[in-house]
Amino acid sequence: MSHRLDSRIIVVTGGFGALGRAVAERLLAEGARVALLDRAPAPAPVADALHAGGQPGLALALGGVELSEEAACQAAYARVAEALGAVDGVVNVAGGFTWETVEGGALASWDRMYETNVRTAVASCRAALPHLLAGRNGHMSGRIVNVGAAAALKAGMGMGAYAASKAGVARLTEALAEELKDRAITVNAVLPSIIDTAANRADMPDADFSRWVTPHKLAAVIAFLLSDEASALTGACIPVNGRV
Numbered sequence: 001m002s003h004r005l006d007s008r009i010i011v012v013t014g015g016f017g018a019l020g021r022a023v024a025e026r027l028l029a030e031g032a033r034v035a036l037l038d039r040a041p042a043p044a045p046v047a048d049a050l051h052a053g054g055q056p057g058l059a060l061a062l063g064g065v066e067l068s069e070e071a072a073c074q075a076a077y078a079r080v081a082e083a084l085g086a087v088d089g090v091v092n093v094a095g096g097f098t099w100e101t102v103e104g105g106a107l108a109s110w111d112r113m114y115e116t117n118v119r120t121a122v123a124s125c126r127a128a129l130p131h132l133l134a135g136r137n138g139h140m141s142g143r144i145v146n147v148g149a150a151a152a153l154k155a156g157m158g159m160g161a162y163a164a165s166k167a168g169v170a171r172l173t174e175a176l177a178e179e180l181k182d183r184a185i186t187v188n189a190v191l192p193s194i195i196d197t198a199a200n201r202a203d204m205p206d207a208d209f210s211r212w213v214t215p216h217k218l219a220a221v222i223a224f225l226l227s228d229e230a231s232a233l234t235g236a237c238i239p240v241n242g243r244v
Helices: 018-029 044-052 070-084 107-133 160-180 198-203 215-226
Strands: 009-013 033-037 058-062 089-092 142-147 185-192 237-240
Touching: 009 018, 009 070, 009 107, 018 033, 018 215, 033 070, 058 070, 070 107, 089 107, 089 215, 107 142, 107 160, 107 185, 142 160, 142 215, 160 185, 160 237, 185 215, 215 237
Parallel strands: 009 033, 009 089, 033 058, 089 142, 142 185, 185 237
Antiparallel strands: none
16 A cells, blocks of 8 residues: 555544544555544553554544534644644544434434534634644645535435534535635545444444445545645545445
8 A cells, every 4th residue: 555645644533433443544554643533532452552552653542532622622633733743634533423303303413413513523623723734835735634424415314413414514624625725725525425334234234234335445535635646626525425
């Protein structure tokens, strides 16, 4: 595998989940140094690897970060910059899902999806920007990649709150890309369909899992968007549907 991300320092929010771990593995394989942020405590294998130096490039794993709170995000990015010296890219994986109808569900679910999916991405982007903008010039670009969802383009039954929040992620991506397009930072999003995770298999045991997008294939698209090869691409919301 090429090392097209050599020496790049990439922050991954929601880094302890299935997709966050897959993204981290791909970025490490491409030569990046990776900092993981998550609301959950750092799982033992990650903490042990950092302590023992067992995963070259995995430089930091910060658990207990309330990613929907701006001050917590700012403090986490400050720790990353202090430890690693810079931030070159951000992947906003952190998010959540709910399925409920409008009639039978709760209004609070819409607030929760907004906080979990949109607010975390906005808070992370805002906290990252001073670091991404520091020292940027025409020869070095910053990267932001947000994880949206195919449901942002069309919602099915029970997907209203989730799809609305992921549509917010798409609009954030487009607006921030316009804001930064002349400042050497690109902002793009991936819009996956169903991701092949253990949790999704448990929720849909009768589905054809082979049609779903694997975390590692989605991570490969994300790695491309972080690379110099994607320098001409900003404000894009890219469907990654597998065969769904």
